[in-house]
Amino acid sequence: MRKRTLAIAMTTVLVTGLAACGGAGTDTKEGSSSEKSDSGKEITLKVFDAHAYGLDEYADMAKKFEESHPGVKIEVQHAANDSNTLLQSRVNSGDIPDVFDVEAGTSAQKYYEYAYDWSNDKEVLDKFNEAALETGKDADGNIMSLPWTYENMGLIYNKDLFQKAGITELPKTMDELEEACEKLDAAGITAFSLAAKESWVLQQLSSHFMMDKSLDAKGVVEKLNSGDLKFKDMKNFQNVFKFLDLAVKYGPDKPLEVDWEKSENMLANGEAAIIHMGDWCQSTLDSFNPDANLGFLPCPVSDNPEDVTLLSSCNWTYLVNKDSEHLDLAKEYLEYILTSEEGLKWMTEGVGAVPGAKNTQEVKGALANDASVYVSEGKTNGWIHTIEPNGYADIVGPALQAYMSGDMTAEQVTEEFQNGWVVQ
CATH class of the missing domain: 3.40.190.10 (Periplasmic binding protein-like II)
Incomplete structure (x- = not known):
């Protein structure tokens, strides 16, 4: 993925009202409702996403999560270019995202010290193909990250x-x-x-x-x-x-x-x-x-x-910051984008790829099918x-x-x- 992945000359922090994302190479902004949480305080979940594909579907997905969680704002930084440098810079400055993704393998291992260990979350792990989960294991076999799509x-x-x-x-x-x-x-x-x-x-x-x-x-x-x-x-x-x-x-x-x-x-x-x-x-x-x-x-x-x-x-893998102030919400959001109907739509239709999660959705991408x-x-x-x-x-x-x-x-x-x- 380096990137290929990527792909798009775009690094944008998305913080204002959730509007439909533009196409590849455009600045994109998503934000949230102005409702407050039960405590009356708005919660901002910081997400770092090293992709610039399926942005319209991602925006729809994030918006639906916000609508079902009044008072929660999903703040996304889509960083298709120089994602490793940008993420490392945030980590070095102490601004570690609540949810973030990196390439599986050597790159991901650098961040495992910050990652939540999913090994005991059996209900969540059961939603993924076993082979895909292998890409998120550390040297001791602990599952430190969850897979995105097969590439x-x-x-x-x-x-x-x-x-x-x-x-x-x-x-x-x-x-x-x-x-x-x-x-x-x-x-x-x-x-x-x-x-x-x-x-x-x-x-x-x-x-x-x-x-x-x-x-x-x-x-x-x-x-x-x-x-x-x-x-x-x-x-x-x-x-x-x-x-x-x-x-x-x-x-x-x-x-x-x-x-x-x-x-x-x-x-x-x-x-x-x-x-x-x-x-x-x-x-x-x-x-x-x-x-x-x-x-x-x-x-x-x-x-x-x-x-x-x-x-x-399964090249890209998502981590949850184990020290997140909103750990349970971060875990829920990651499970949502990788396994929910909306998340699977993002991957199969927006990106056109086969998810690492178990699914029956038809993949839109001709290349993935090929x-x-x-x-x-x-x-x-x-x-x-x-x-x-x-x-x-x-x-x-x-x-x-x-x-x-x-x-x-x-x-x-x-x-x-x-x-x-x-x-x-």
């Missing part, structure tokens, strides 16, 4: 452009990917619109080429941590450079100026055939072109068709970038940008990856 990540392609170029089968090897690029180019189609301006996109892309399906994501990380595995010895890692070469050759003239928004806009509107992103961007793609005919393309990483990867995880086929067939693997060492992403993303600009060699970038993998 799937890989290449996303424009089916109509592939058809126009005469590509009848999805490429499964690096050579087949290059052949597909050649066909697209011959048809006058820009093959790639990789969001290379976003270092997190490149870093997440690189994790496909770190993957070893015989080890899975956790196994790769464990071997890197122990020193038993080096980047220079990974069987597929050098192919990340071949991939980036294709993205430069068959992409826009200035690939490092393509941000997430331009990347997704070009794909949705038929100006480019392939991007790297996850199904979290469904609502943004729909806003650019609701009729876009898109699907997942598992990422080729080698000359073996079986090595293609679509990565899947990914579910690969998930059901066992053709996915986990996420490495959520369990990597802290600070690693800040090193390797810029290194890949430097390779694309010609300022670093593949050997230098590989060494940078190795040096950046510092176990805490």
Whole structure:
């Protein structure tokens, strides 16, 4: 999620009367009723939400919670960009939100000391899929956070452009990917619109080429941590450079100026055939072109068709501040947004994703539904970038940008990856 997640150039504290949220990239304000609590004092619940998807549905959801809790105001900071920095700044200043979310794994572990332990809340935990709850456990098996949605990540392609170029089968090897690029180019189609301006996109892309399906994501990380595995010895890692070469050759003239928004806009509107992103961007793609005919393309990483990867995880997880002045209300709000009918609508319709909670709702997102086929067939693997060492992403993303600009060699970038993998 880094972010992808995200996504939207928007960091707004929402504090005034609850109005419908705007679309991606707009300032948004939600607030509350002016009614007081039973004690006559208005209660403000501070929420930090590291997303900018499904904002209309989120606003409706928060408003309904306020209406059922007179005197309660939900104050939300949606922080799609630099969410880690913004959250850490609030924690450092002592302004810890009552409810907040971070990426599961390494990022979340930094905040477990502030988190409420859900381990004994059996009625709440029973509302979630067991596998999804695993992402919120600490080293002792305590459940310190609750899962948001399953997210799937890989290449996303424009089916109509592939058809126009005469590509009848999805490429499964690096050579087949290059052949597909050649066909697209011959048809006058820009093959790639990789969001290379976003270092997190490149870093997440690189994790496909770190993957070893015989080890899975956790196994790769464990071997890197122990020193038993080096980047220079990974069987597929050098192919990340071949991939980036294709993205430069068959992409826009200035690939490092393509941000997430331009990347997704070009794909949705038929100006480019392939991007790297996850199904979290469904609502943004729909806003650019609701009729876009898109699907997942598992990422080729080698000359073996079986090595293609679509990565899947319950990546984002929500925590409740254990020292909140309104602990019970904070717990209730988090349970509400993740398991209630309104919360499930936010996730399945607004975001277009599969919730970590048990549910029977139909998922709106075409990409999430497309990914579910690969998930059901066992053709996915986990996420490495959520369990990597802290600070690693800040090193390797810029290194890949430097390779694309010609300022670093593949050997230098590989060494940078190795040096950046510092176990805490």
